[in-house]
Amino acid sequence: MFSSAWALCVAASAVIVHAATLDDVCTSAYVKAALPLDILTGITIDSSSVVVSATKNYYSASGDFFPAATFDYCAVQLAYSHNGMDDDQVLLMFWLPAPDKFENRYLSTGGGGMAINSGNSSLPGGVMYGAVSGATDGGFGSWDLDEDDAFLLSNGTVNYEALYMFGYKAHHEMSVIGKQFTRNFFGMADSEKLYAYYQACSEGGREGWSQIQRYDDWDGAVVGAPAFRYAFQQVQHLWSDMAMKNLDYYPPPCELEKILNLTIAACDPLDGLTDGVVSRTDLCKLHYDLDKAIGESYYCAAETSSGGYKKRQSSSTPAQSGKITAKGVELAEAIINGMKDSKGQQVYLSYQPSSTWSDASTSYNSTTDSWEMSVSGIGGDWVDRYLDLIDSESLSLDGVTEDTLKSWIYEGWQLYDSVLQTTWPDLSVYHGAGGKILHVHGESDYSVPTASSVRYWESVRSVMYPGLSYTAGAAELNEWYRLYLIPGAGHCSPSTDQTNGPFPQTTLQVLIEWVEKDKAPTTLPATVLQGSEEGKEWELCAWPLRPLWTNKGTKFECVYDQASIDTWHWDLNAWDMPVY
Incomplete structure (x- = not known):
């Protein structure tokens, strides 16, 4: 001392x-x-x-x-x-x-x-x-x-x-x-201003919101693809497995990869610019029919790959070839349409059509020469450890139904609402202290559905500006909290499937300018960080405006499109409680 x-x-x-x-x-x-x-x-x-x-x-x-x-x-x-x-x-x-x-x-x-x-x-x-x-x-x-x-x-x-x-x-x-x-x-000196910030993505994004919803410790925060609405988010990882179980169909990864590539190719030009990037997944949902993929041929060479979170391990896979089946498309549609209960009511939202099928991973059994379910390690860890209090990573979906998934969500929601759910929509304390927020989310996120961030932004708008019209409330909220969807981006990074897509690498710098010099961003600058167009500059539109190229792809605009906005608003009618 x-x-x-x-x-x-x-x-x-x-x-x-x-x-x-x-x-x-x-x-x-x-x-x-x-x-x-x-x-x-x-x-x-x-x-x-x-x-x-x-x-x-x-x-x-x-x-x-x-x-x-x-x-x-x-x-x-x-x-x-x-x-x-x-x-x-x-x-x-x-x-x-x-x-x-x-x-x-x-x-x-x-x-x-x-x-x-x-x-x-x-x-x-x-x-x-x-x-x-x-x-x-x-x-x-x-x-x-x-x-x-x-x-x-x-x-x-x-x-x-x-x-x-x-x-x-x-x-x-x-x-x-x-x-x-x-x-x-x-x-x-006590009189000197210290500007405090936050920046993180995924679970780190949830951690950021845990503070914004409670304190005024920061002047500004960059939150990316937050894994909030925790009980829903973790069980969501099991929905793709459940969809495969319901259809009794476990496709080779190459079949779903081909469906993804066809979807990207078909939906790419819907934004007015053909560049290998799906900037308008909402238009993709409105105008592209996945059935068009049925019968298309696919081929993937043999390889050794390593999987994701904890349970998925390295494995060798044989060469895969065939034609896209009706069941393969039905599975893809079931995943995109989101989790439902046995009554057909919507339990939770899901990924956009141009997202990779990470939750639908299957593993190859060389003994039976067949593809089998590989239960999501994230979802399995949630159920085993946080609901059943078992130190295990061996969840089986035997005997599990859609209603079981719903019950797991409800149980986790009740148990951890005050600590992990992290969707409190009244941000009066943070806003009252002058705090600013730049919230970014890849439009082709395969781990945290992009619609999850849209839903939370909309919850804050409706709770904090209930007496205003939709556009007036959005304008008020955008004065201090802006959401930007990143065309083609995956989970907290550019996508390997849409390599020409941008990523907002300098978002913290933009936030600093907003907080310290009152230079509010209209569009958010982003840069292509990989591939043949590396270094190309983009501008991202602030929600609820959507990107559109007109005049044969030479003029960029951020437009208001009600039909597109509506595709992002999920009616989670399986719940009597509001789902913020």
Whole structure:
């Protein structure tokens, strides 16, 4: 522990920290003196846990949410605990820019899947803009452990502290600690404004909304493809498996891939420009008949591939060839039409027609020379661990019906409504403090349905502006919360099936301009990050406007199209409760 004289000395020198070098401030002694030890009641920051290191001329490669950059930074890791809790430790990681590059900014980052952080892979996205970037391990035991690793205690009961840290507590605590640490580290006067931001996608998007719906910790947030409406979202991953089970048809992946390619080819020109990108999946739903694919030939070479989340493992597949069947198209239609119960009522929404069929993965059985269901690991983990409290990843759909899926949603909705559902539509606290939001979602997302984000935006509009017409309410909401759908993009990244599609790589920069200079975006700039058109610039339309090219593809417009808007509005009539 430092003497009060040393602390006063460091505090005094912090007034001129902008004239200091990275080497001057990136020391254990300086960092420890800058810790905000009394910032949160009930929390103790462990000064002895501090680890500090300086890095010069660090090159950060281009990512989906930030461009390439080279910078110096000070890496700080520290731990804190909640008073009165045994074996409680939460790790925080901060990257701080060099003093002469600091722009009075702080950025929180989030995770993906069941992880509350992205390691240090998201931290460059703040430092390059002169912000301190922060990440938390949520108190799950280490940077390598996810929330589902900590969710169940050894006696088989729920670890509620881990649940609530994942749900919303950890990010709030990190933001409060991180902002004050930033002020102390750079010697900011109380009168100086520190701009606080957030940026993350998928589960990280949900984490962002968990804060926006509760606090005013941030001035602006970039939230991508949020995995909110949690109970619905997790069971949604099982709907494709259920559709296969109902049809007793388990297609080779190549058949669905061919259906996807034909859909992209047919729907590409509907937006007025033939470029390999489906910018108007709503027009695709209105005008393209999947039955046209029946009888088309497909072929895929043999390969070895690795699958997705946890359960899907690496496997070898034989060459696949044949013709698209009526059952294959029926399956595709059932998935796109979304989850229904046994009465035919709509339980949940689904993916857009140009999304890959990731949830409908099948595995090859070399013994029987046949394709079999491969139950979604995400959906299976939700049912086993979070509903049945079993530490297992072996969910079977034997005996499971559409109504079973519905009951799983309802059970999870009730159990975790206050902590994981994350769809509270009244954002008065955040909006009242002047907060801004840029919400982005790939239009061909194959993991979190794009319509999920549209539904939430519409929920906020209807709850916060109930007395206004649709267009007037949309205009009011767009003053501080804008949703942009990304043509052709998959889940939190460009699509490998629509390589000419753009991605809004500089969204945080746009948000900074909006928050700090009141330069509100009309369209959102995006760039093609891959393929033959790499570097091409796009403009994305703010919902509810939709992109359209006229004059033979030479003139771009953002248009209001009620028929198209209506395709995004799902009537979830299986529920008596409102589904925000």
